[in-house]
Amino acid sequence: xxxxxxxxxxxxxxxxxxxxxxxxxxxxxxxxxxxxxxxxxxxxxxxxxxxxxxxxxxxxxxxxxxxxxxxxxxxxxxxxxxxxxxxxxxxxxxxxxxxxxxxxxxxxxxxxxxxxxxxxxxxxxxxxxxxxxxxxxxxxxxxxxxxxxxxxxxxxxxxxxxxxxxxxxxxxxxxxxxxxxxxxxxxxxxxxxxxxxxxxxxxxxxx
Numbered sequence: 001x002x003x004x005x006x007x008x009x010x011x012x013x014x015x016x017x018x019x020x021x022x023x024x025x026x027x028x029x030x031x032x033x034x035x036x037x038x039x040x041x042x043x044x045x046x047x048x049x050x051x052x053x054x055x056x057x058x059x060x061x062x063x064x065x066x067x068x069x070x071x072x073x074x075x076x077x078x079x080x081x082x083x084x085x086x087x088x089x090x091x092x093x094x095x096x097x098x099x100x101x102x103x104x105x106x107x108x109x110x111x112x113x114x115x116x117x118x119x120x121x122x123x124x125x126x127x128x129x130x131x132x133x134x135x136x137x138x139x140x141x142x143x144x145x146x147x148x149x150x151x152x153x154x155x156x157x158x159x160x161x162x163x164x165x166x167x168x169x170x171x172x173x174x175x176x177x178x179x180x181x182x183x184x185x186x187x188x189x190x191x192x193x194x195x196x197x198x199x200x201x202x203x204x205x206x207x
Contacts (some may be wrong), residue, residue: 002067014101019128023201044105046129054191055193058089059079059081059086060079060080060111061078061080061109061111062078064078072090072135074091075091076090076091077124089140093126093158095125102128102129102131106125106126106127108120108124108185109124114188116188120142121140123137123138124138132174132175132176134175137155137158138151138155139151144192147198157195158186159172159173159174160172169186171183171185172184172185172186172187179202180201181201183199184197
């Protein structure tokens with residue numbers, strides 16, 4: 001009887017050990033990082049080459065960080081249509097203290113329709129700022145008449161931008177501390193991103 005009990009205990013112990021090992025399968029797998037800007041095209045900094053070309057009918061953006069003129073700017077964004085370069089945008093990060101990030105910049109850009117006109121626009125990541133890590137972007141909006149991207153400075157006033165496709169607005173969120181925060185709504189009007197609504201806590205005093 002003792003042998004049977006001992007054998008049973010050994011079997012149960014082995015089952016418990018293997019069961020614990022199997023339960024760990026699939027845990028800790030990395031999940032895809034989500035971005036505040038809803039997009040299907042994210043491009044990290046890299047040297048342009050032909051394998052980066054996605055389609056002959058759509059515009060694609062590729063960052064080129066290695067350039068003989070790099071002392072004049074931080075990198076170039078190549079706008080491609082198939083194998084043809086349709087625009088080259090030299091980009092330099094803002095040098096003022098306001099846009100001095102507290103973390104490393106990623107030399108990355110993405111394409112997303114931030115004006116809700118049906119055309120993808122170009123966004124360049126500026127980094128995270130302040131003790132709350134607020135993210136900002138620079139925007140180059142597609143101009144249908146000139147057939148190229150034009151820089152719109154007012155977009156980098158929008159903290160942590162998120163696209164609301166249903167309402168066709170850009171929502172923003174920022175906080176200075178655990179109890180100090182703001183929600184905003186922005187629209188692109190007459191070539192400028194304008195704040196249409198602001199909700200703050202604590203409420204701002206009327207001027």
